Amino acid sequence: MILVVMEQHAGAWHKMSWETLAGGQQLGKAMGEPVAAAVLGEGIGALAAELARKALDKVYAIEHAQLALYNADGYTAALAALIGQLQPTLVLFPHTYQVRDFGPKLATRLDRLLLSDVVRVMPGPVFVRQLFQGKLNADVRPTTAAPHLVSLQAGAYRADTLVAGTAPIETITPALEASRQQPEAPFRESSRAVDLTAADLIVSVGRGIKEADNLPLVEELAKALGAELAASRPICDNGWLPMERQVGSSGQTVAPKVYLAVGISGAIQHLVGMKGAKAIVAINKDPHAPIFEVADYGLVGDLFEIVPALTEEIRKAKA
Amino acid sequence: MKIIVAIKQVPARDSQLRLNSAAKWIDEEDLTFEINEPDAYALEEALQLKEKQGAGEVIALCLGPERAGSTLREALAKGADRAIHIVCAHPETLDPLAIANLLAGAIRTESPDLVLTGLQSDDLGSGQTGVIVAELLGSSHATNIMEVLLQADAIRVKRELEDGWFQYIQMPLPAVLTIQSGLNRLRYATLMGIKKAKTKEMRIIEAETLGGQAASLDRIYPPDRQKQTQMLTGTAKEQAVQLVEKLRFEMRVL
Numbered sequence: 001m002i003l004v005v006m007e008q009h010a011g012a013w014h015k016m017s018w019e020t021l022a023g024g025q026q027l028g029k030a031m032g033e034p035v036a037a038a039v040l041g042e043g044i045g046a047l048a049a050e051l052a053r054k055a056l057d058k059v060y061a062i063e064h065a066q067l068a069l070y071n072a073d074g075y076t077a078a079l080a081a082l083i084g085q086l087q088p089t090l091v092l093f094p095h096t097y098q099v100r101d102f103g104p105k106l107a108t109r110l111d112r113l114l115l116s117d118v119v120r121v122m123p124g125p126v127f128v129r130q131l132f133q134g135k136l137n138a139d140v141r142p143t144t145a146a147p148h149l150v151s152l153q154a155g156a157y158r159a160d161t162l163v164a165g166t167a168p169i170e171t172i173t174p175a176l177e178a179s180r181q182q183p184e185a186p187f188r189e190s191s192r193a194v195d196l197t198a199a200d201l202i203v204s205v206g207r208g209i210k211e212a213d214n215l216p217l218v219e220e221l222a223k224a225l226g227a228e229l230a231a232s233r234p235i236c237d238n239g240w241l242p243m244e245r246q247v248g249s250s251g252q253t254v255a256p257k258v259y260l261a262v263g264i265s266g267a268i269q270h271l272v273g274m275k276g277a278k279a280i281v282a283i284n285k286d287p288h289a290p291i292f293e294v295a296d297y298g299l300v301g302d303l304f305e306i307v308p309a310l311t312e313e314i315r316k317a318k319a
Numbered sequence: 320m321k322i323i324v325a326i327k328q329v330p331a332r333d334s335q336l337r338l339n340s341a342a343k344w345i346d347e348e349d350l351t352f353e354i355n356e357p358d359a360y361a362l363e364e365a366l367q368l369k370e371k372q373g374a375g376e377v378i379a380l381c382l383g384p385e386r387a388g389s390t391l392r393e394a395l396a397k398g399a400d401r402a403i404h405i406v407c408a409h410p411e412t413l414d415p416l417a418i419a420n421l422l423a424g425a426i427r428t429e430s431p432d433l434v435l436t437g438l439q440s441d442d443l444g445s446g447q448t449g450v451i452v453a454e455l456l457g458s459s460h461a462t463n464i465m466e467v468l469l470q471a472d473a474i475r476v477k478r479e480l481e482d483g484w485f486q487y488i489q490m491p492l493p494a495v496l497t498i499q500s501g502l503n504r505l506r507y508a509t510l511m512g513i514k515k516a517k518t519k520e521m522r523i524i525e526a527e528t529l530g531g532q533a534a535s536l537d538r539i540y541p542p543d544r545q546k547q548t549q550m551l552t553g554t555a556k557e558q559a560v561q562l563v564e565k566l567r568f569e570m571r572v573l
Contacts, residue, residue, distance in 0.1 A: 071488075072460065097481050100438075101462045104415070104447035108454040113416045113533035116445050131539060132442055135336055136345075139537040180459040182489040186480055201572055207332070225572075234356075237501030250479055250499075258570050279570045281562065282548075286333070288541070297565055298548045305555035313559040314566075317573055 001057075002028045003088040003147075004037045005079065007096055008047055009070075009186070016094035016154050023157035024092050025055060027121055033089055036060060037167075040078055042068035048169045055165030066176045072102040073179035080109045081174050088147050090125070095151035097249075107149045114149045115140055117268070119156050133267040134290035154249075154272045194228070194244045196252045201227035201260075204247055204274070205235055208263020208284060208303055212240040217307050218262050224314040227260070232270045248273035263303050266291030283307065320375040320469070322365045323426055325436040325448070326358035326394060328387040332441070342538045344411045354390045357437025361498035363505050364467060365435050366398045372469070376400045378429060382421055382526065384408050395516035396508035402519070403429075407526035414534045415443070419451035421526055426456060431493060433474070438463055438497040446497075453495035460495040461488050465502045 004024035007014035021037055028035035034057035039047050041063070048061035060082060066074045079102075083091060093099040095117045107114035119137070120128040127140050127150060142148045196202060203222040209215060222229040229245060236246040247254055248270040259277035264270060266282070266289055274280070275294050282295035283303050292298045299306055330336070331351045339346045354362075362379065369375040379394035381387050382405040391402040405421050407413070413421075426434060434453075439446035453460035465485065466477035475489045479499050508516075551561040567573040 097463055097479070100446050101450065101478075104450035105454045105460070108416065108419075108451050113414055114447060115534060116447055126537065129444075130542070131444060132330075132336060132345075133444065134542070136338075136539050137542045138539045140534050141537050142534050144533045180490050181461065184487040184489075186484045186486040188483055189485065225566075233500065239504070249481055251483065253482065258566065258572050281565075286335075288335070290542070292548055293542060293544050294546055295548045296546060297562065298550045299558045299562065300550065300552075301555060301558060306558055309555045309559035310562060313556075313563045314573065317563050317567065 001086060001088040002031070002033050002035045002090045002092065003083065003086060004035065004092045006037055006039045006051065007094055007098055008039060008041055008044065011041075011044075011047065013047070014094060014096055014098075015159065016096055018159035018162060019154065019157045020092050020094040020152050021054065022159055022162045023121070023152055025163055026157065026161065027090065027092075030123075031089070034058070036086070036088075038062060038079070038082060040067045040075060048171070052167045052169050053164060054167065055163040056167035059167050059169045061169055061171045063171055063173055064176055066179060069183045069185070070098055071179040071181040071183050072105055073181055074176055075102045076106045076109055077176050078174040079106050082172065083110060083147060091147050091149045093149070093151040095153050099151050103149065103151055110147070110149070112144055112147065112149055113142070114151060115142065116151045117153050118150050119153045121150070130268065133265065134271070134293075135288060153268065155275070189243075194242075196228055196230050196245070196247065196254050199228040199254065200257045201225055202230050202247070202254060202256045202258070202277075203227045203260045203262065204230040204232065204264060205241075205262045206232040206264030206270075207234050208265075209235070212238070214304070215240060217304070221260075221262070221307050221311045221314070224311045224318070225260070227258075230254070232264045232267075261291055261295070262307060264291055265289045266294065320368070320372060320433065321378070321429065321431040322368060322375065322433045322435060323378045323380050323429060323431040324358070324362045324365045324394070324399070325380045325422055325434065325452070326362060326390060327355040327381065327437070327440050328352045328383050328390040329355045329440055329442045332356075338539060342540065343536060344539065352386060352390070354393065355437050355440045355442075357439060357498055357500050359437075359505055360500050360502055361435040361437050362394055362397065362399065363503045364498055365433075366506070367503060368433070368467060368469065378403060378431070380422065380425060381405070382407055382418060383410055388521070391521060392516055393508060395519045395521070396512040397506055398512060400519065402521045403524065404521060405524045405526050411443075412536075414532050415445045415447040416451055416533050419448050419455055422448065423452050423455040425524060426452065433492065434458070434495040435498055436495070438499050449495050449497035456493070456495065458493045458495050459490040460497070461490065462497040463499045464496045465499055467496065
């Protein structure tokens with residue numbers, strides 16, 4: 001059996017869950033294994049019913065008051081019991097922040113290793129992971145017996161390939177001890193003054209800019225183009241630009257007509273926030289930077305020469 | 320309060336990576352190495368927590384080959400009180416569970432109140448070590464931490480969720496936290512600190528060879544391109560002129 005562990009927050013699905021479920025269906029077909037899905041929480045009847053309308057062999061609804069708000073202790077105990085009972089061949093998770101919080105703990109509890117952030121599953125099974133922030137791939141082969149626990153990177157499978165159907169629901173109330181983590185309700189910092197999601201044009205700057213003093217260079221480019229200024233995480237970490245201008249998994253997810261990435265190497269945490277752009281232009285000195293794998297247009301060279309030249313040419317074109 | 324910070328030494332960020340002849344790892348010759356970035360923030364947080372309390376001890380812990388000793392020296396120069404180096408010539412052959420087992424073994428002998436580490440490494444990027452260590456130690460944990468507030472026998476931490484969301488979590492000590500980059504401002508080592516570091520204790524432990532591995536790395540290779548990228552070549556000005564053409568006639572935004 002292939003078990004897919006779905007993720008929900010306050011009754012809303014994490015959208016990567018659907019990609020993982022689609023991956024489960026495809027692998028189930030390829031491996032000739034039944035496919036089941038599990039959802040955890042409190043009052044999750046409607047979510048389980050929605051899952052039951054997909055082509056699955058079984059839906060497990062794991063209901064408990066202590067699972068109302070995510071906590072690592074509760075999720076680990078509940079899933080360890082389910083996996084122990086079902087003995088699946090493969091357990092798939094979306095590689096979300098939440099799975100990163102409990103997945104390694106769960107695997108250790110089961111005397112297994114989580115193969116994390118996997119981009120592809122090949123026969124064997126062999127799992128493809130990225131190393132060095134996406135600069136290299138690695139083929140990793142589990143050497144322990146099943147179950148293999150695997151978290152899938154965003155985009156590894158497409159949610160639109162999901163097959164509809166019907167599946168029986170089994171509701172389980174696990175025996176849980178009190179969790180050591182006392183979670184409070186999630187919150188958002190004061191409303192965002194900058195909404196990058198509505199921008200048509202974005203000029204985004206990364207580590208390649210080297211110093212805060214060099215930022216006017218890209219600010220001028222953004223101004224000339226009439227674009228919003230954005231940044232990758234390290235620029236905001238350094239306090240060079242406010243956090244609200246950050247694009248990526250912890251920042252905003254944008255889909256402009258043009259995303260111009262200046263000095264951004266393209267770690268996956270950044271790519272997930274911008275790969276939906278209609279056109280991606282990358283300026284980077286390293287021809288092997290992962291950003292060029294998603295770029296439509298690439299300019300390899302010194303941004304300190306290219307950016308001022310580009311600003312000037314844009315001004316001329318607009319004059 | 321006794322705090323252990325687990326840090327890793329990784330190739331410097333701008334390194335040009337080449338595969339080694341067996342295509343099992345990178346060729347490490349000619350590379351320079353530095354502290355894994357999120358681990359630098361974890362170290363800084365540990366030092367600040369000690370300073371806030373006015374007492375306590377910060378121990379830097381690193382698993383790596385001989386060369387990793389320089390990263391531990393740097394941690395001592397920044398203010399860590401002592402260091403533990405688990406010497407392992409080829410840590411890249413170990414999976415996260417094996418690495419966590421070795422770290423947990425060293426941590427157990429110290430019985431710290433708090434263990435901090437970066438949320439992931441820039442080389443392997445498994446993002447698992449801290450969480451596995453917590454489970455092996457039987458400690459509570461939280462990941463992606465942006466703020467640490469000490470209370471009597473507990474801690475309250477701010478966890479970064481996705482898409483601009485955050486959450487506070489309270490848990491008892493001892494605990495393991497994985498630290499997100501950007502939660503503090505990193506300090507530089509002072510000359511005085513560098514001088515003092517030479518007199519600080521650095522305990523060396525030889526990594527026991529572990530029989531069981533849960534996964535093997537078969538080969539590494541450059542990823543294939545997902546997209547056909549049009550490369551614009553020439554001088555900076557020539558590249559700029561071509562891009563303006565594309566912005567105007569292909570992307571249609573000028």
